[in-house]
Amino acid sequence: MENQNPIHVFATWKVKEGQVENVLSLLKTVHDASIREEGNLFYKIHRSNSDLNTIVLFEGYSSEAAVAEHRNSSHFQEFVLGKIVPLLENREIILTTPISYL
Template identity: 60%
Template structure:
């Protein structure tokens, strides 16, 4: 198993008219995610040019911490259960920082 830190870049294209609802749900998901033992940071960004585009920048201590995050109640219930249905498109890129 990889023991390096893992950074996640998630780009969400929100369905028209749903951005405020997604941001409200994401506030709770972010707060809960930041409490996780293996979470290094969880930052939410909104595109200036395309306000319906949300970028998440997350950091985890290792692959196990990321897996724990993905199986958490708040991730499954809020992100998968409530937010994903409000998205047009969802792209997730996993990286290992080089510096």
């Protein structure tokens, strides 16, 4: 059965030397489209203080289905997979479910 709880995504991208500004420019488009998705809760872009070639994305979605919709969206397919991933040395993604205490 599909998880109906919110899903948080932590994505760490190690960007190829000299490509950070290009990636950040492309991410602006992805961010703007992503925050308009029905199941999006937030989309935050961070840059590492210790390694300026590392970008960390912190995203929130209302459910697993919303994550799937995001990954299947035209902006994710075109910009993230088509244009950004080739500019990365490494890409790690962790999906989490927030723990709520009563």
